[in-house]
Amino acid sequence: MSIINFAVIGYGGMGSYHAHNLIPAESTRFHVVGTYDISGERQQISKGKGLHIYESLDEVLKDGNIEAILIATPNDSHKEIAIRALRAGKHVVCEKPVAMNTDELDEILAVVKETGNVFMVHQNRRWDPDFLIIRQLYQNKTIGDIFQIETRVQGANGIPGDWRHLEKHGGGMLLDWGVHLLDQLLWLVDSPVQSVHSDLSYILGDEVDDGFMSYITFENGVRALVEVGTTNYTKLPRWYVKGLEGTAKINDWDLSGEIIAATGRKDVAAPTPIQAGVGLTKTMAPPSEEATEKLAFPEPKADFVPFYQNFYEVVREGAEPIVKNEEVRKVLKLIDDIFESCHKG
Ligand code: NAD
Structure with missing residues (x-):
């Protein structure tokens, strides 16, 4: 089965862990091509590790060689990056929490439905x-x-x-x-x-x-x-x-x-x-x-199989995701409710 080429968006603590530990652990299935980070310093570190440096998210999304992206940016930016990536035809692994609230997640899920691309949240625990x-x-x-x-x-x-x-x-x-x-x-x-x-x-x-x-x-x-x-x-x-x-x-x-x-x-x-x-x-x-x-x-x-093995099987073979988007939504809805209840006393 063919390799899936990944780009990592947000090469900070967790993005670099995905790039060097988690994704390469499934090396017969994936290859990490490069990274995009708004921080020049992080980009230089990535370059030093032999990864390709993209100058913008657009450049990543236009690269036909990239089939999937990993989002490991701060939580407020997940939604926009996910929607743009899905619309550009990429499959997406998104770090937790998937979004700021269920309204944001519902916007993402509408685009998942529209595009048919795979969107899986890294609930690694x-x-x-x-x-x-x-x-x-x-x-x-x-x-x-x-x-x-x-x-x-x-x-x-x-x-x-x-x-x-x-x-x-x-x-x-x-x-x-x-x-x-x-x-x-x-x-x-x-x-x-x-x-x-x-x-x-x-x-x-x-x-x-x-x-x-x-x-x-x-x-x-x-x-x-x-x-x-x-x-x-x-x-x-x-x-x-x-x-x-x-x-x-x-x-x-x-x-x-x-x-x-x-x-x-x-x-x-x-x-x-x-x-x-x-x-x-x-x-x-x-x-x-x-x-x-x-x-x-x-x-x-x-x-059940490891996260990235499952992601591969979902993309290539239509397997059932272990982390399902409806489960992720249920958790986020609970978090919404906890915030609302605490803020309203
Ligand atoms: P971090 O601050 O170490 O890294 C974030 C990186 O994203 C930084 O390098 C920053 O420059 C970059 N960035 C910010 N906005 C960007 C944008 N719009 N486009 C591209 N790059 C951008 O943060 P972190 O600890 O790595 O957390 C990142 C995400 O990973 C968060 O959603 C966090 O909740 C999640 N996380 C998950 C786990 C886990 O076990 N699943 C553990 C840690 C963090």
């Missing part, structure tokens, strides 16, 4: 090993039916970079990390969202949120707490998940943590009361030894 473990626990009911999910990312370095501090560029943590955690959650729990309560934080005094907490209830009864923080000097676990027959905790990206499952044995001794602070408790005492067992995490395996 569906492939994260920690998420793949949680997904297997959820699907295989390893700890019984999961009814509560806490998913968090917490840093202590504030909002990074420049444009992420500004509303006009689509800055803030809900659009940045929130879109990842909400995408994972909505993909995991296959049930409509029933209610959302959220709180954006502005601790650092920026015009955009530096973190948020959302409490989401799904129609199937699953409840989730989603939290992003940038002022956390010590962290809570990345995942804390409760099932009817056990509890799982993944501490961090290193996949440390534990699964404690109920053995279901009937003949176990009652827990012994413990001294707790200045009081006594049986309720909060550890279960007796025979009542629980420690289980190993499953291998973090995906039952």
Whole structure:
């Protein structure tokens, strides 16, 4: 099958990662030809790495040798670049968040429909090993039916970079990390969202949120707490998940943590009361030894192919995209609702 030639628009942190790591990882399918970035400095770095430098987006779009483009510019520019690229006959991979809001996304999707070109959003955290473990626990009911999910990312370095501090560029943590955690959650729990309560934080005094907490209830009864923080000097676990027959905790990206499952044995001794602070408790005492067992995490395996392999198969073979535009829209609509609810109090 023939190679797909890519151009990267926005050769910053993520654009260069796509150009040198993600796209070349599928080297029998893709070739990165060149880049376009509004920053001369970034263009020079790209040139130094042997990539072709385009002087404008128009020049990229007029190049008949380019079949697909990757958009890795600040969030407010995704829509215009995507629409122009699709109209120029290119397939598009777009970084997350796909756009600033669902109205913008709907404009893009209208052009996708009109042109028939492929448009896929890089919701790459569906492939994260920690998420793949949680997904297997959820699907295989390893700890019984999961009814509560806490998913968090917490840093202590504030909002990074420049444009992420500004509303006009689509800055803030809900659009940045929130879109990842909400995408994972909505993909995991296959049930409509029933209610959302959220709180954006502005601790650092920026015009955009530096973190948020959302409490989401799904129609199937699953409840989730989603939290992003940038002022956390010590962290809570990345995942804390409760099932009817056990509890799982993944501490961090290193996949440390534990699964404690109920053995279901009937003949176990009652827990012994413990001294707790200045009081006594049986309720909060550890279960007796025979009542629980420690289980190993499953291998973090995906039952779906890597992102760029899937993109290739979608373009060349008409395969089903793993990241579907209607799923991306659902997440963005939820983000719209969270912003609206928080801004209107
Ligand atoms: P960045 O600031 O490092 O890079 C952005 C680059 O785009 C800069 O070099 C800038 O000069 C260039 N640029 C700005 N406007 C442009 C335009 N109109 N045309 C061409 N170039 C332009 O930002 P980043 O961290 O790389 O983020 C870029 C995008 O990637 C954002 O949408 C972000 O949310 C996303 N991202 C995704 C992940 C992920 O894991 N999926 C991780 C980081 C960033």
